[in-house]
Amino acid sequence: MIMRYRHCQQRSARSRGFTLIEMIAVIVLLAIVLAVSTLSLSRSLSSAKVRAASKDLVAALRYTRGQAIVKGKPQALVLNLENNSYLAPGKKSVSLPKDMVMRLTTADTEQTGANSGGIRFFADGSSTGGHISVLMGNREWRINVAWLTGEIELDEKPE
Numbered sequence: 001m002i003m004r005y006r007h008c009q010q011r012s013a014r015s016r017g018f019t020l021i022e023m024i025a026v027i028v029l030l031a032i033v034l035a036v037s038t039l040s041l042s043r044s045l046s047s048a049k050v051r052a053a054s055k056d057l058v059a060a061l062r063y064t065r066g067q068a069i070v071k072g073k074p075q076a077l078v079l080n081l082e083n084n085s086y087l088a089p090g091k092k093s094v095s096l097p098k099d100m101v102m103r104l105t106t107a108d109t110e111q112t113g114a115n116s117g118g119i120r121f122f123a124d125g126s127s128t129g130g131h132i133s134v135l136m137g138n139r140e141w142r143i144n145v146a147w148l149t150g151e152i153e154l155d156e157k158p159e
Contacts (some may be wrong), residue, residue, distance in 0.1 A: 047139055053096050054134045054141035054154055058086040061119065061145060061152045068121035075121055079104050079132065081114040097134055106130035125150045133157075 061077055067089050068075040080084045080106060084096040096102060104117050109126040110116040120128045129147025133140055140157040 016105070023092065026106050027127070048102065049097065050134055050136045050139045050141050051156075053100060057086060057132060057134065058085060058152055059067040060091070060141055061093065061142070061143065064088050064119075065121040065127065065150050065152070067123060068123055069125055072123045074123070076118040077111070077121075078112065078116065080116045097136075101135045102128060103133040104130065105132075119145050121150055 039139050040093075052140055064075050064077040075089045077086060077088050079102060080093075081102055084098075084102055085093050085101060086102075087093045106117050106119055107130065110128050110130070119130050127147055127150040129145050131145065132141070132143045135141075142155045142157055144151075144153045144155065145151070
């Protein structure tokens, strides 16, 4: 019986720790999980950044439309594509983050330069129409402005 007890003591003493291979395997698995989660978080942050900038631009367009209706005269939101900025009537110029790009499709009459233009709203709520795309990497958000109603809609384009 004493022999049996010593044998159990020896086995339990050896099985208390982990082998080097087991430790390396766990570290490799943790590194893989960390890399995948970091990539996912990075993508989520860039998406949130584009979404926030697009929502701010939508708010500026709605403000401009509201000003046209309230004041009873045309008002325009002017975009400077070279500087990635826009200007609503009576407000300060707003710049997008450096890694974002804007594209504008609008009426010829609203193009004020090679890299600038705007969308004009009228007293009845209608507009010159068009769309603005906000891009960051392969993420794109498109703001559509209906010419007849002046309705402003934000859409995310699939990657």
